[in-house]
Amino acid sequence: MSRYFQPHIARMAGYAPGEQPRGGEFIKLNTNENPYPPSPRVIEAIACAAGDRLRLYPDPLGTAFREVAARRHGVDPSMILAGNGSDDLLTIVTRAFVGPGDLVVAPTPSYILYKTLAELQNARIVLVPFEPDWTLKADRFAVKDAKLAFLANPNSPSGTSLRPESVSELAKKLECPLIVDEAYVDFADWDCVGLVRDHPNVIVTRSLSKGSGLAGLRFGYLIAASEIVSGLIKVKDSYNCDSLSLAGAAAALLDVEYAAGVRAKVLKTRARLTDAMRGLGYRVPDSRANFVWCLGGPPAASVYDALKSRGILVRLMRYEGYDDGLRITVGTDQEIDRLLEELDKIIKQFR
Numbered sequence: 001m002s003r004y005f006q007p008h009i010a011r012m013a014g015y016a017p018g019e020q021p022r023g024g025e026f027i028k029l030n031t032n033e034n035p036y037p038p039s040p041r042v043i044e045a046i047a048c049a050a051g052d053r054l055r056l057y058p059d060p061l062g063t064a065f066r067e068v069a070a071r072r073h074g075v076d077p078s079m080i081l082a083g084n085g086s087d088d089l090l091t092i093v094t095r096a097f098v099g100p101g102d103l104v105v106a107p108t109p110s111y112i113l114y115k116t117l118a119e120l121q122n123a124r125i126v127l128v129p130f131e132p133d134w135t136l137k138a139d140r141f142a143v144k145d146a147k148l149a150f151l152a153n154p155n156s157p158s159g160t161s162l163r164p165e166s167v168s169e170l171a172k173k174l175e176c177p178l179i180v181d182e183a184y185v186d187f188a189d190w191d192c193v194g195l196v197r198d199h200p201n202v203i204v205t206r207s208l209s210k211g212s213g214l215a216g217l218r219f220g221y222l223i224a225a226s227e228i229v230s231g232l233i234k235v236k237d238s239y240n241c242d243s244l245s246l247a248g249a250a251a252a253l254l255d256v257e258y259a260a261g262v263r264a265k266v267l268k269t270r271a272r273l274t275d276a277m278r279g280l281g282y283r284v285p286d287s288r289a290n291f292v293w294c295l296g297g298p299p300a301a302s303v304y305d306a307l308k309s310r311g312i313l314v315r316l317m318r319y320e321g322y323d324d325g326l327r328i329t330v331g332t333d334q335e336i337d338r339l340l341e342e343l344d345k346i347i348k349q350f351r
C-alpha cells in the first residue's frame, strides 16, 4: 500500500461487494437484485429526462423527488434526503455523526458495510449479537457513549425483521441517532417510518435497488427529522443524485400498482424456495426480504463452488459464531427451479 494513506485507511480491508460478472452467463442470485424489470414508467421518465437538459446540473436537493416521497410517507419534504443509493446515505450519516475514536453500534450478523463505514472514520464498532430468536436486547444494544447505531430491518443475511415496537424501544434507550436501514422493506410486512414522528433520533433509509428493480440506477433516500436532514445536506456532495436517477426514482415511487405486482411474485417464490431449502435439510429463518439465508447442509463453500461451476451464483456468507451459510436471492420461478434441481444433485454427492 502506498505510504501516503492515513494509517487507519492503510489498515482497512475495505468492503468487498458481491461478485458482478460482466457476461450474462450466470443465474445471479448473489446480490439481492430484483429478478423483474423496473416499471415501464421509470424507463419513460428517464428517457424523457435524457435530453438537452443534461447540459445542466441537477437540482441539488431533488425537490420534485422529495415532494413525491413526502406525499408517499405523509411527512414534510424537508424530512426527505435523496442519495446515490442508500449506501451513499449511510456514508453521509456516518461522516456527519462519527469521528476518530468514536463508538458505533451494529448487530451481528448483519450488513458488513457498517463496519467499513466506522473504519473509514477511524472509529470503533461494537457488534451486538442477535438473540437466538433474532431479537435484540435494548440494554445490550444501547452501548454507552455510542455516536451512531445501525439496524438493518429486515436484516441481511437473516431476512428477519424487528417490529416497530421493538425498534422504538431501542431508539428510546439509545442516546445517539439510530439508522433503520430499510433496504429490503418492500418485501416485509411492516416498516418504521412512523417512528420518525416521535423519535427524534430515528433515521430511516430506503433503497430503490431491491423492491423497485433499480440497482443499476443507484438511488435511495432517507426520512428523518427536518433538523437532521438540514445538517446532513451540509455533508453530502452538492450533486449526489443525477437528473436521470431523480426522474426515474420519482416515477418508481408513483407506480404503486406495479411495485405491488412485483412484490406478490417475489413473496410467492420466496415461500416456495424456503420450503424447498428446508426440505433439503437447511435451517432457514423466516425471511421478510428478497433472499433466504440457509445454514447447515454440506460444507457451504463446496456447495457455493459447485453451484458456480454450474452457472449459478449465490453468496457465501461467513460470520463469526455462525456456520458458513448460503444467502440466496429470490429469483424468477424458472431460476429457482434450476437452482433447486442443481442443488439436489450436488447434495446427493455429499451423502
Ligand SMILES: Cc1ncc(COP(=O)(O)O)c(C=O)c1O
Binding pocket: 031, 032, 084, 085, 086, 087, 088, 111, 152, 155, 156, 181, 183, 206, 207, 208, 209, 215, 219, 220
Ligand atoms: C442491508 C443493506 N443496506 C443497504 C444496501 C445498499 O443498497 P443500495 O443499493 O441502495 O446502496 C444493501 C445492499 O445490498 C443492503 O444489503
